[in-house]
Amino acid sequence: MFIIAKAKGSVKGMIRENKINLTKNKNMLKEKINEFYLSNQKDRTQNRFFISDAGKCHRQIFYSFKNAPKKPIEPNFLRLFDLGNHVHQMIMRSLLNIKGIRVVAAEINIPPHGIISGRADAILSVDKEFYVLDIKSMNSRAFGYLNEAKEDNVLQLRLYLYYFKINKGILLYMNKDDLRLKEFIVDSDTKQVEKLLGELNVLREQIDSNTLPSRLSDYPKNWRCRYCNFSSACKAIHK
Ligand code: SF4
16 A cells, blocks of 8 residues: 555656656757757858859858858758758669669769869769759749749759750759659750859959959849848948
């Protein structure tokens, strides 16, 4: 009798204790996971252009080179990047096992070049034709509106086509919420790429001479300004 009573008391005590602990530590994992993502964040000063800079605001890239103060990236965005990497792996696993598709190379750096660096997801051979593959992931809302490849993505893929001397590329988009796919074939466009490289050369000179590029012509309405990590620095200088 005594033992049962003691046990009951002990269980109640444990429940009471656990309730307190659960209340106290209800964000224990969330905080630790957030810390993990924040501490693994690569926050190096930029010293060369990346393919992903194609289509970006030049002032934003300038700030990145100058390591200007910026809004920290929230842990949920860092997890989204991580999820994007898993999406890539999932797609590549299927491509490697599909008859008729040859993965010629995966995660391949563009040939060394002075001004820009980048890594393509894959080069594929389908029906004896080569394609550069670029995999993107997005949420349902953006995916629903996607009737054609996004302009910046096309430009980035064309840079890969230019450096790999391949005529066609594929932009493959995955909806992160329901894993549906959409794809778009992109043709190379040497003129457009050379124009972009010319603009990047001008930007490089501005960076080297500490000349701040102008804001986007439709600042602050442009969607890029809404998501820009350097918006405070940009707002502070009226130019
Ligand atoms: S706020 Fe807009 S104009 Fe200013 S740096 Fe950012 S993207 Fe460019």
